[in-house]
Amino acid sequence: GAGVSQSPSNKVTEKGKDVELRCDPISGHTALYWYRQSLGQGLEFLIYFQGNSAPDKSGLPSDRFSAERTGGSVSTLTIQRTQQEDSAVYLCASSLVDQYEQYFGPGTRLTVT
Amino acid sequence: KQEVTQIPAALSVPEGENLVLNCSFTDSAIYNLQWFRQDPGKGLTSLLLIQSSQREQTSGRLNASLDKSSGRSTLYIAASQPGDSATYLCAVSGAQKLVFGQGTRLTINP
Numbered sequence: 001g002a003g004v005s006q007s008p009s010n011k012v013t014e015k016g017k018d019v020e021l022r023c024d025p026i027s028g029h030t031a032l033y034w035y036r037q038s039l040g041q042g043l044e045f046l047i048y049f050q051g052n053s054a055p056d057k058s059g060l061p062s063d064r065f066s067a068e069r070t071g072g073s074v075s076t077l078t079i080q081r082t083q084q085e086d087s088a089v090y091l092c093a094s095s096l097v098d099q100y101e102q103y104f105g106p107g108t109r110l111t112v113t
Numbered sequence: 114k115q116e117v118t119q120i121p122a123a124l125s126v127p128e129g130e131n132l133v134l135n136c137s138f139t140d141s142a143i144y145n146l147q148w149f150r151q152d153p154g155k156g157l158t159s160l161l162l163i164q165s166s167q168r169e170q171t172s173g174r175l176n177a178s179l180d181k182s183s184g185r186s187t188l189y190i191a192a193s194q195p196g197d198s199a200t201y202l203c204a205v206s207g208a209q210k211l212v213f214g215q216g217t218r219l220t221i222n223p
Contacts, residue, residue, distance in 0.1 A: 031209075033209075033210065033211070035211075042213060042214075042215050042216070043202065043204075043211075043213040044213075045210040045211065045212070048209050048210055050209070056209055056210070059210065091156060091157065093157075093211075101145075101147065101159055101162045102147065102159070102206075102211060103159060104149075104156045104157040104158075104159070105156055106155060106156040107155075107156045
């Protein structure tokens with residue numbers, strides 16, 4: 001079956017612009033996660049959605065970052081007023097339910113110039 | 114705060130050898146532990162998931178063990194092949210999110 005998909009695969013933006021990253025989880029998966037992978041920090045958790053519960057935003061690095069999940073499926077991660085330190089690969093993952101095996105998408109490589 | 118450490122950071126071995134990758138974590142209160150592989154420029158591929166109540170999992174030439182009390186996991190790769198070359202990441206699950214180690218970059222030389 002189809003895995004987790006993310007778009008775009010690559011995004012180059014100028015400092016100060018806003019960007020939106022999209023994640024389509026595996027159909028039927030109720031849990032959705034965003035992570036960021038950067039050279040200096042490794043892989044770090046950003047935000048977690050589970051069903052209709054309030055999301056866990058504890059990993060978001062600043063208030064320039066936000067995410068939403070519409071209809072319990074597709075999720076969008078928005079970064080406002082991008083900075084060069086936001087350059088990283090943004091990975092989305094989904095799992096059937098909380099604490100089960102997580103399946104990752106191919107990621108979006110964001111470059112802020 | 115959970116911290117995950119992987120040793121070694123890089124490993125290069127000749128084809129055909131058996132090898133062990135190590136992962137340690139500081140907080141034993143985990144739900145599960147996952148091993149992933151990541152090829153350059155690609156996302157993460159899940160290799161094995163060990164629930165906290167389990168001691169090991171096997172898939173083909175891969176065997177992962179978990180010792181929660183000591184905060185350790187190992188990934189054993191038998192009869193290594195050049196196609197096994199990749200970065201291997203260990204991650205522990207607690208409070209919904211995964212906490213990752215920095216990875217071991219594995220190179221299998223033909």
